[in-house]
Amino acid sequence: MPTNPVLEGLPSYFTQSLTDALEREVLIDLSVGDPHEPTPEPIRRALIDAxxxxxxxxxxxxxxxxxxxxxxxxxxxxxxxxxxxxxxxxxxxxxxxxxxxxxxxxxxxxxxxxxxxxxxxxxxxxxxxxxxxxxxxxxxxxxxxxxxxxxxxxxxxxxxxxxxxxxxxxxxxxxxxxxxxxxxxxxxxxxxxxxxxxxxxxxxxxxxxxxxxxxxxxxxxxxxxxxxxxxxxxxxxxxxxxxxxxxxxxxxxxxxxxxxxxxxxxxxxxxxxxxxxxxxDQDHVTDRRAIFAEKRRVVLDFLEQQGIEVSGSQATFYVWLRAPGGDDVAYADALQHAGLLVTPGRSFGEGGEGWLRLALVPTLEECHLAVQRWAAAIADGRVPT
Ligand SMILES: Cc1ncc(COP(=O)(O)O)c(C=O)c1O
The missing domain is CATH 3.40.640.10 (Type I PLP-dependent aspartate aminotransferase-like (Major domain))
Structure with missing residues (x-):
């Protein structure tokens, strides 16, 4: 059967390898941009009524x-x-x-x-x-x-x-x-x-x-x-x-x-x-933004304390940081061993090498736990600085 060369040539979508990792271990997932906050009740109700x-x-x-x-x-x-x-x-x-x-x-x-x-x-x-x-x-x-x-x-x-x-x-x-x-x-x-x-x-x-x-x-x-x-x-x-x-x-x-x-x-x-x-409705949007702002504060404060450079990150629930040591894949790997799943910048194409993306999609409590795990890994030298 003939095949479309465009399809054959595609690398696997980056979320697939992250999903595979998630199935293997108990990790805090800061990789895929799919926040855990529930869909507001009136929206779910509108679906059911229809x-x-x-x-x-x-x-x-x-x-x-x-x-x-x-x-x-x-x-x-x-x-x-x-x-x-x-x-x-x-x-x-x-x-x-x-x-x-x-x-x-x-x-x-x-x-x-x-x-x-x-x-x-x-x-x-x-x-x-x-x-x-x-x-x-x-x-x-x-x-x-x-x-x-x-x-x-x-x-x-x-x-x-x-x-x-x-x-x-x-x-x-x-x-x-x-x-x-x-x-x-x-x-x-x-x-x-x-x-x-x-x-x-x-x-x-x-x-x-x-x-x-x-x-x-x-x-x-x-x-x-x-x-x-x-x-x-x-x-x-x-x-x-x-x-x-x-x-x-x-x-x-x-x-x-x-x-x-x-x-x-x-x-x-x-x-x-x-x-x-x-x-x-705009009210639920304002509420969600307030939750993302809290999570963002926790992570930005932590990165600042650690002296890790943040770039962009003015909006979205992503935080974009320079990988300490310079190798985004090695750093993401080290973080995975410390129980955190993050995305190496190069997954987003050329220009992303040396950077990491954190998606602040877990709950606020999990974000607190994530920075604790990260701090412990830095303190005992499990991730590069
Ligand atoms: C930049 C950008 N555009 C579009 C999308 C697609 O989002 P959706 O299809 O859920 O609207 C995404 C999803 O993460 C995205 O990051």
Whole structure:
């Protein structure tokens, strides 16, 4: 049987080896970005109430109620008015939206097949590109530039070869944030060079000092050439529900609508009902943020006491630190023997070597326990300093 060489060439998704390790030992898992806090009760209730005896196919675009709730949230949270019919499309989480987006944009036989994305970064920008026949074009991100991808730093030729530029703020894995000036520059440059600016805003509700901006805020009401991808996973503790949305350029939304009746990736109707309840409420988001802030304080205080350098880490529930001794894999290994599972930076691609990502997903008590274990391992020399 023939096989797709893109699939054959993929390294295993980094979470798989971590999951294998977790099954072997009793570890505190600071690796995968799946927080333990429960989904708020009213959201679970909305799902149960929507579970009808009869089953029918869900709406691929998202129900009108869901798209209205998303538009309402966009207006409240970001001050951007969008049309639920022309600018909003539901997705089954942001991962599949990111993966499928190039299928609606890239002409695999055309000259503009490049997709720009920052490395270290979320691997799905690359994977979606390659399966769609595009050319993955990673841009090295640097600590001294705040881990931001800046289109202004790229050669015009490179922009002209590209169909899509991904930005991701707050950023996985570094937790770095951006500001409206930087985002505005990206929108302007993408438009000038005729490529789509795709903004992965999966973590935009997990901020601490200042609310994270959306790329849609800097478009002056004209969403041409810009798409924001948002998610309930981190915002509302709904990773298992699979619910997100795409918001932006009306022409692209129309194309994606056509595409997505084919991909069969709509969330079930009862998930869409739960998602509608989630987008309508902001209080639970504030509560969750307060919990993440507490956990973050525990870990940041500990790292500061130990003199371990932290970079980015202004938002998200990730903390990004320089691996003492310089070898991220060796340090993650040593921590695993001390009972802590963390992700070596290189798992997120080039530019991540020498760094580690902690996902503050265990409970607050477990975070306290994690830093105790870590401190004990440092004290008796089991991890390098
Ligand atoms: C940067 C980034 N984008 C998108 C996603 C996908 O999230 P979901 O599919 O749960 O919305 C993740 C998941 O961890 C992520 O880190």
């Amino acid at each position: 579970l009808t005896p009869e089953s029918s196919y869900p709406s691929a675009a998202g129900t009108a109620e869901l798209r209205e709730a998303i538009a309402g949230w966009m207006a409240r949270r970001h001050g951007v008015e969008v049309d639920p019919d022309r600018n909003v499309l539901a997705s089954a989480g942001s991962k599949e939206a990111i993966f499928h987006l190039p299928l609606a944009v890239i002409d695999a036989a055309g000259p503009r097949r490049g997709v720009l994305w920052g490395t270290p970064g979320y691997p799905v920008y690359d994977r979606g590109t390659r399966f769609a026949g595009g050319v993955s074009d990673p841009v090295l991100l640097r600590a001294e530039e705040g881990w931001r991808l800046d289109l202004a730093a790229l050669e015009p030729d490179r922009l002209q070869r590209s169909a899509i530029a991904w930005v991701n703020h707050p950023h996985n894995p570094t937790g770095a944030t951006t500001d409206r000036t930087h985002l505005h520059r990206q929108v302007e440059l993408a438009r000038e060079h005729g490529l789509l600016l795709a903004s992965d805003e999966c973590y935009q509700e997990v901020w601490f000092d200042e609310p994270a901006p959306s790329a849609l805020e800097v478009c002056d009401g004209d969403l041409t050439g810009v798409l924001a991808v948002v998610s309930l996973s981190k915002r509302s503790g709904m990773t298992g529900y699979r619910s997100g949305a795409m918001i932006g350029d009306p022409d692209l939304i129309a194309r994606l609508r056509r595409l997505r009746t084919t991909t069969g990736t709509a969330s079930p109707s009862f998930v869409q009902a739960a998602a509608t309840a989630a987008w309508r």
